[in-house]
Amino acid sequence: MDKDQQIQELEKIGGKIKEKKKVREKGLTDLPPPHHKAVLRFAPNPSGPLHIGHARAAILNDVYVKRYNGELILRIEDTDPRRVHLDAYSMIPEDLKWLGVDWNKTFIQSDRIPLYYQYAEKLIARGGAYVCHCPGSEFKKLKDKSIPCPCRETTLEENLEKWAEMEDLGEAEAVLRVKTDLQHKNPAIRDWVAMRIVEAEHPRIGSRYKIYPMMNFSVAVDDYLMGISHVLRGKDHLANSEKQKFLYDHLGWDIPVFIHYGRLKMDDVALSTSKAREGIQSGMYSGWDDPRLGTIQAIARRGITPQSIQELIQEIGVKISDSIISWKKIYGLNRTILEEKSNRYFLVSQAEKVEIQDLPEEFKGLIKRPLHPDFLKRGYRELPFNGKVYLASEDLKENKTLRLMDEVNVRVEEGSVYYHSPSLEEARAEKAQIVHWVPRDDNIPAEVVMPDNHILSGYAEPECSKLKRGKVVQLERFGFARVDNLRPDKIVFYYTHS
RNA sequence: GCUCCGGUAGUGUAGUCCGGCCAAUCAUUUCGGCCUUUCGAGCCGAAGACUCGGGUUCGAAUCCCGGCCGGAGCACCA
Numbered sequence: 001m002d003k004d005q006q007i008q009e010l011e012k013i014g015g016k017i018k019e020k021k022k023v024r025e026k027g028l029t030d031l032p033p034p035h036h037k038a039v040l041r042f043a044p045n046p047s048g049p050l051h052i053g054h055a056r057a058a059i060l061n062d063v064y065v066k067r068y069n070g071e072l073i074l075r076i077e078d079t080d081p082r083r084v085h086l087d088a089y090s091m092i093p094e095d096l097k098w099l100g101v102d103w104n105k106t107f108i109q110s111d112r113i114p115l116y117y118q119y120a121e122k123l124i125a126r127g128g129a130y131v132c133h134c135p136g137s138e139f140k141k142l143k144d145k146s147i148p149c150p151c152r153e154t155t156l157e158e159n160l161e162k163w164a165e166m167e168d169l170g171e172a173e174a175v176l177r178v179k180t181d182l183q184h185k186n187p188a189i190r191d192w193v194a195m196r197i198v199e200a201e202h203p204r205i206g207s208r209y210k211i212y213p214m215m216n217f218s219v220a221v222d223d224y225l226m227g228i229s230h231v232l233r234g235k236d237h238l239a240n241s242e243k244q245k246f247l248y249d250h251l252g253w254d255i256p257v258f259i260h261y262g263r264l265k266m267d268d269v270a271l272s273t274s275k276a277r278e279g280i281q282s283g284m285y286s287g288w289d290d291p292r293l294g295t296i297q298a299i300a301r302r303g304i305t306p307q308s309i310q311e312l313i314q315e316i317g318v319k320i321s322d323s324i325i326s327w328k329k330i331y332g333l334n335r336t337i338l339e340e341k342s343n344r345y346f347l348v349s350q351a352e353k354v355e356i357q358d359l360p361e362e363f364k365g366l367i368k369r370p371l372h373p374d375f376l377k378r379g380y381r382e383l384p385f386n387g388k389v390y391l392a393s394e395d396l397k398e399n400k401t402l403r404l405m406d407e408v409n410v411r412v413e414e415g416s417v418y419y420h421s422p423s424l425e426e427a428r429a430e431k432a433q434i435v436h437w438v439p440r441d442d443n444i445p446a447e448v449v450m451p452d453n454h455i456l457s458g459y460a461e462p463e464c465s466k467l468k469r470g471k472v473v474q475l476e477r478f479g480f481a482r483v484d485n486l487r488p489d490k491i492v493f494y495y496t497h498s
Numbered sequence: 499g500c501u502c503c504g505g506u507a508g509u510g511u512a513g514u515c516c517g518g519c520c521a522a523u524c525a526u527u528u529c530g531g532c533c534u535u536u537c538g539a540g541c542c543g544a545a546g547a548c549u550c551g552g553g554u555u556c557g558a559a560u561c562c563c564g565g566c567c568g569g570a571g572c573a574c575c576a
Binding site: 045187242267336340427435 | 504525570571
C-alpha cells in the first residue's frame, strides 16, 4: 500500500493525520526563550585586536540583541595580568564599530575585582568553596581518583580565615576552589579553581591586587550580576559551562541559557593573536592590518565590507560543528556588495610602453568612459588619448588584434603596435580582445598591495587622483581594490579580490 | 589515554527534535551558453552531497547499535 492509499484507509477508519511540522524561516534560528529581556554579552580577552573568529561571537550576539530588542554588553575580560595588552582596550571597540556591532554598556573586569572578592567570601560562607594549599600536581592526583584533598574538610570559619590570609602568600601557595562533584565523570569539572595569586603587575591597574579571579568565577558572577539571559560562546567553553553551573547552584542563582557554537577556521590564515603579535614584532608582518592576517583591521584595509562579514556569520549560524570558511566565500559575498558601489577605473600593471603606429590624427583627443556601466547617472571619467599608452604585457600577444576600450583597434605585429581600424564592429569581426589602457603622458604611478603582501607596480588613469582614501573601486579587468594612500605622485591600492 | 560533542555537494547552509511531501533547499564555487566596449554584473543551463555497516520500520538524511573520520576539553589562560 502506498502512502495515499494508507491515508485513505486511515480516514475511512476515522484516524487523523498529524499536523505537519512548522516551516522555519530563512536565516538565523531563534534563540530559546526568554526573549522579552534578552541580555547578551560579547566578552573578549584584551590580547589584541579582533579577528574573524571574534567577529562571529560579536555579530551573532548583535543580531540577536537587535532581533529581540535586548541589550548587548561589552565586557573586557582581563583577569590574567600576564595576558593583557593595553593596545587591545582601544582596538576592540574600534573593530566592533567597524563590524557594525552596537553595544549598550561596557565593563572592564579589572575594575570589578573587589566585587569578585565579595562573592568569593559569600561563596565560602555558604560552604561552596574552600582555600586549598595543595600543590597543583598533588591535587590532580587526588582529583583523578575522586579523593577529596585535606583542605576540603576545613570548617567555614577556618576557610574564611585562610581566605583572609591568602593575601600574604606567594604565587601558587594557595587557591580558592569551588566545591563540585568529586565523582563527576569528567575530572576537569572536579573542584575547579576560582581564585589564585598572581604577582605579576597588571598592565592596566598595576599591583593593586594580588588575588585574581579565574575566568570561570568572574564570568559567572558577572553574567549573574549583569542579568545575562543567553550566553553564546564557542564550544571550547563546553566544560566551563558545566563548571559554572555548580557556582550558580551554590549561590542559588538562575542559570542562563548556554549556547555553544563550533570553531571557525579560515583557510590560509593564522588566526592566533599571539603569533601575529610575534610576527609584527619580528617585522615579518607590517602591522595588525597586514593583508596576510585574519584580523578585522586587515580585512577592512583590503576593502572587504562589514556587510559581507555579517552575511557570512549569519549564514554560518550557531551550529556546534566546526566550519571552514574560505576566502572564496567571502569574496563572493563581498563582490555582490561591491559591484554596485564601485566605480570603474583603468590601471595597468606589468605595463608595456606602446606607441600606436600609423594612427590617424582624428582619433587623438579626450575619451569618456562611464564611472559605472549600470549607473550612467554617476557620470564619466575622461582619458586623454594621443596614441601613446601603457598596456598590460599579458594583453600584448603577437599577431593579435586588440581593441583599446572606447578607442581604436590595433594590431600587434613583430613587437610593434599598428593602427588597425576604428569601430567596435570591426573589433568583433576580428574577435579582438577588448583591453584597458592608460595614457602614457597623463597618469599616476600606482602600487597595488596584493593579499600575500607583494606589491605590483603600474599606472592608474589620471582621474584616480579624484579618489578618496578608503574608497573601493573596480579596476577594470584587474579586480576590486581599495584606495589606501593617495599622493600627487603615487596612488597605493590594496587589492580586494577579482 | 580519559570526558564530551559532531559528520548533508569543493565550501557554507536548509531539512534531523516530531520517519513518508527529500532521487534532498538556498548560496557560493566550477564549467558551458546568451548578453555586454571589463576576464565584472545580469540571464539561462549543467556539475556536485545525506561518513560507513548493521538494526527497527511498509518506509530512514531523520530513530537505535557499532565502526571510521573530525573537533573540543582534560591549567593557579580566556
